[in-house]
Amino acid sequence: MTFTVGVIGGGQLARMMIPAAVNLGIDIRVLAENEGESADLAVSMLGRADSEADVLRFAQGVDVVTFDHEHVPQPILKALVGAGVRVHPGPDALLYAQDKLLMREKLSALGLPVPDWARVADESELAAFLAEHGGMGVLKTPRGGYDGKGVRVVRAASEAADWFAAGDPLLVEELVEFRRELAQLVARRPSGEIALWPVVETVQRDGVCAEVIAPAPNSAGRIADVAADIATTVAESLGVTGVLAVELFETTDDRLLINELAMRPHNTGHFSLDGSTTSQFEQHLRAVLDLPLGATGSREPWSVMVNILGGPPAELLAQQTAMAMESQPTVKFHNYGKAPRPGRKVGHVTAGGDDLDEVVYRARAAAAFFED
């Protein structure tokens, strides 16, 4: 093989790097915690992402280490770099994806548009923030949250008592009045080259991405330009390498505010597997290897991705898959090989075409066969 990439974490993001690696002749190796995880096919070692010994051993013989998730502790990331391993994204960038307080501070310092926010150490500080923001706020644990976990809308400081009991400061943000949520994906090579996909609209349900429309309707012009500017500034200022997803609010008063950052392929970019000339997974591998980036143009005017959450019971999956394929021959199916569990992301479907209403219909019709 010409290139060897090590991926820490065995989830569906690592899994979806496998096809791109196979196409490009990349030897992909995955460090997974357990047998039978989503990226099982490419697992080269079982071990823990928070064990320095495991991670250092895994990294031996790979050209570059990258990630399925952002949970590798900073000391381990720095030990990797200290051992001469290429790590992308690097620890100094990942820091801002790992800690939402640091992220808010950094983005504010860069003058980038973010919701009003504050670091709050106790209920009285939180109460003061709420009083200044209509009595409501979005409270977040700085670390470890995802898919709606570690996030809570609060209307009284007392609602945060359990989280404050842990002793760490929290992040509170204004409850943004938004028209819709957008996401801007960008890829950046260590040598600086940047490539952007079109800004997309994301529909969240219960804090979890449910659907993505690419490109975001009525985004051509100002919205696309501003989203691209924001993502480019974040990628360059934070020194992000690989794929960066910038989740944005489009406010009711026509501003774009940065919601979250993810420094890896992201659910809002899954449409690109079927909808783009270069998918986010191929681009991530090219970027972390510092290879020239691929074209990010759309294969079809519209792509719509619908997540499959929960999934049917295992004994019905084969039958439901056959029915969905029969019903929607143009839809592309992605099954992450995970056991069904309520709310769990177990797959997604993507439809593409010229007529957005019809594309949405086909994607939803296909996904409906997999409802739990």
Next chain:
Amino acid sequence: MTFTVGVIGGGQLARMMIPAAVNLGIDIRVLAENEGESADLAVSMLGRADSEADVLRFAQGVDVVTFDHEHVPQPILKALVGAGVRVHPGPDALLYAQDKLLMREKLSALGLPVPDWARVADESELAAFLAEHGGMGVLKTPRGGYDGKGVRVVRAASEAADWFAAGDPLLVEELVEFRRELAQLVARRPSGEIALWPVVETVQRDGVCAEVIAPAPNSAGRIADVAADIATTVAESLGVTGVLAVELFETTDDRLLINELAMRPHNTGHFSLDGSTTSQFEQHLRAVLDLPLGATGSREPWSVMVNILGGPPAELLAQQTAMAMESQPTVKFHNYGKAPRPGRKVGHVTAGGDDLDEVVYRARAAAAFFED
């Protein structure tokens, strides 16, 4: 996993099934002869395709057995079926892909258009055929030939002395005066459903596929209809399951004649990985699992695939890959992970777009970086 497919043979065709299997949540297992073959990532067992014990052991626990090549001996195929294993394509169909004399007899009996041919047992029979066909003929060993091997243009019966010495009858065919070569890919499920891709033009050099243009220029209408009819008849009459490639001559007097059959994904269908809604590899997996077939429409008006033969020396591959990616950001690269060797198929590239001349240029420009 919902479905488990076992593939006999570890070459690039098995390798290119891996991405489709990952997408669809199929557990793909490969029986390879040696370590380090092209489909290494999915190898579950090392063993020989001509060892009944190996093949039977490999087939345990899979839903269906299919193939990277057509070289599994009939007694072993029948033993698999006898053991209750689903085998697609089945032995009775594969027979005609394994033996060119049986293939010619069968296609002639079906009234399908084939070149003039004869079974010749010795030099005098060959001499008689040549005398009736302008003193020239294409001589073929009925078994084991591929990529120009086992094929020889002869102008005198004495040129076949070494092959006749083996004692087996040979196939001789007229030297067809053709304008170009075409290929019609079709997929068929055990339950009967059929899907066809557009007929493609294939450019051969030294008996090896060099380029494919999809669809074949100026094929709309009669040529496309006849090619589709021929491939459908072959698939149905021979009971082929999975992907079937029918290689065709377009003669200078406007007929289509069947050249060769392949009962598996085929080099002439590689364009579909990037150019079609459903690739031949995904469709093959769906077909052998008897799942509904996917849409075979084209993502772009033209797709051009160029094979990479030989490849650069291993120490230059990384650099040449980077240069090719830099030069052609829209081209899709496929590296089979095989060591370079003169004439060996080590990868391919595919370009797509609206303007055929420009698409051909981009594909050839990308491939040129990998010339040996």
